[in-house]
Amino acid sequence: MGGPAGPSSVTPFTADAGAPSRAGRILRSVWLWPMLLTFGVGLYKVDTPELWRDELASLSAADRSVPQLLRLLEHVDTSSGAYYFFMHCWMKVFGDSVLVLRLPSVLAMAATAGCLAAIGRRMLSARAGVLAALVFAVIPSVSRYAQEVRSYALTMFMVTLATLMLLRALEQPRARRAKRQRMLRWLLFGGSVAVAGLLSLVSLAVLPAFGVLTLLEWRRQRDRRVLWGFVSACVGGVSVLIPVAVKAAGQASAQISWIPEPSLTDVGHLWPQIGCSYAVSYGMAACLVLLLLLAAFRRIDRTQALTALTLAVLPVVVVWLVSQGGQSYWLARYLLFIVPAWALVAGAVLSCLGRVAAVSGLVVVTALGGTNQVQLRARGSHDVWDYPHSVKAASVDYEAAAKVIQANHQPGDGLVTAQWLWAPFLFDVGLRYYLPEGELGLRKPVLAQTANKAGLLGQVDTAQPRRPIGSEPRLWLVTLVVGEELEPYRFIAGDIGAALQAHYRIEKQWRVSSGAEVALLVRIPSPPK
Structure with a gap:
């Protein structure tokens, strides 16, 4: 019979058997089209906004010899050292035009969309994964920070990759080579955590959410190896960061002491900045309420809903608590790594709708952020660090x-x-x-x-x-x-x-x-x- 072989078929992949070609499988994959859309949106007018203060800091650091860069990190920006070294190597190979400087962030955002689609497929469904990744692609802050010569996009990618690696590690491997597979998956998860922390120590606020995911899976499997694997991977990943964290803590008062301690009302004030749009940000917040209602009425699996909500909300709570009484890290761009999780919440809600309603929802999200997308590509737009609370700033051309x-x-x-x-x-x-x-x-x-x-x-x-x-x-x-x-x-x-x-x-x-x-x-x- 024609058509692809069913899941239980042992028919070899041949043209006669009607199996899809490698190219065909890629074209139908959940991650490809969201990746391409995110890449295209991020690349659009990427070199129009002028380099602003933080991007000039990256340029100043990366455009040095290795000894000079090490000397710089002794004084300032140790927490950004990994990104500076990466950009140093990137510039050596590709040059330092505005397009080249911002291209790693564009690529990282596109890769984040691909990982998000895969996460949605594993946690919810293939449909939810695609919808979540498409929502992610049109969120204004995604294209804004895809055009930023800082580590935010790469951090977002590594946190999303760590989430995907955790889901893979929590899966029960095949009986054959199970021990080796399990160990490799935990190593990949721990490595992703370490790299995310090297790019942004604040991103470690996602670890409690990862812990909740692990506990939920342990409750289902009742396998202690799940807990031991998670703890070992986290300890290994975080231990790599101790020297960086100690050095960065000594520099924090001179660099970010201006960030105020947040109050409860500051959550609402910060939220539009994370999405770079009032309408889109509050729309995503509304999706959280809708997901709770869908779970309450069993329109969606409650464990799946709890998992998505945990990834979206708990890191914000952790950063808010850590910022009380000491050094504050309550800054929108430090929390950008949660944007994929909020897109996942939106994707979960849209997946419960019919096809026409889901597509209409995507169109609405795109339209709501349309004005923001235009404003964020203006010449001096990157100088507006608190956008959308401010729309224009005195820029230096x-x-x-x-x-x-x-x-x-x-x-x-x-x-x-x-x-x-x-x-x-x-x-x-x-x-x-x-x-x-x-x-x-x-x-x-x-x-x-x-x-x-x-x-x-x-x-x-x-x-x-x-x-x-x-x-x-x-x-x-x-x-x-x-x-x-x-x-x-x-x-x-x-x-x-x-x-x-x-x-x-x-x-x-x-x-x-x-x-x-x-x-x-x-x-x-x-x-x-």
Whole structure:
């Protein structure tokens, strides 16, 4: 008879038997089309938003030699060290264009969609897996952080992969080679946990949820090897992270002490940021309530519903509790690894509907996030760190500033940048990226140490320059703008600003973006003696 052989058939896979080809099986797999959709959505206008502060930090760190990078990690960002080393190798091979820098995140998001489809198939059904992965693909935060030169997308992928590896490890292996299969699966799970932790220590908040999944499966199997395997894999994976965690804890107060301790009301405030959309985020929250109702009326298996809800909710509770009374980690982008679990909840709800209703639900989710998708691809969109609570921010267009300098520079010109908070680091890295500084030979009269020598992310300026202010015939002043008026000396240290005004006059000013200006300063001729 024609058609594919049934599950119990022992007919070999041949064309005569009607077995699908390898290509046919791939085309019909649950993971392929969600992966391609996520990849396409993530790649769309990937190089349009300018690199923002955190992405410039990644660029600054990765664009160093290994000894220089190790020196940096002694001072800052140990918790991001694994990502920086990965990007260092990536840039060595593929270069440092904006597309190339963001491509690993795009690929990681696509791989996350594939893993999510496989998770949904194992936990719920193939239909639920596909729907969950398709929902995931159109969530605005997925494409937003697919276009981010940070570790968030890779962390999301590793947490999702760890979930898939856990489900595989909890399955009863075939009798033949069962011991070897079980050990290999737990090793893969433990390795995934370790890599996720190396990318983001906050992602370890998912471990209690993994523990609940393991207990539910142990209750069904009554096999102690399930518990021992889980504990051993977690201990092994976490033990690798101890040196990183200890070093990062010592740096936390200097790097993330600004994150406030969360209250209960902050849960509602943070939630739209995780989805980068009010409508989509609250829609996913509504799916949680719907899944509870479906489980209550036995429209869906209660254990399956509990598993999905645990993965979606428990990590948020853990991070909230850990952030009480000590260092807070209550930041939306630190919690992005839960987005696949919430997409899984939505997929579970949609799978209980008819085909037309399920497709309509996908269309609604896509439409709800449509405006967000457009806004998140604007030139300065990445500077809006609390989107969607804010839609616009004062952005610094480093490329536009570099073009002004490159088009108007002369040999012997110097460069001075704003000296307020992160400004020296931002302008140092941002202008070096877009400006062929080696060709222009711009002097830096207030430079004390380069970023590499200081072991920091950006250069260190000084209030006591070694060269007298006024040595260069012309200076380019690149600084911040607040409001409509151009005040080029507002963010320059007092003594430096006074010296600049004493020795130079402003020849011309360019407003290059909503948050930055470039001013050309020309030396005032000395009065005749």
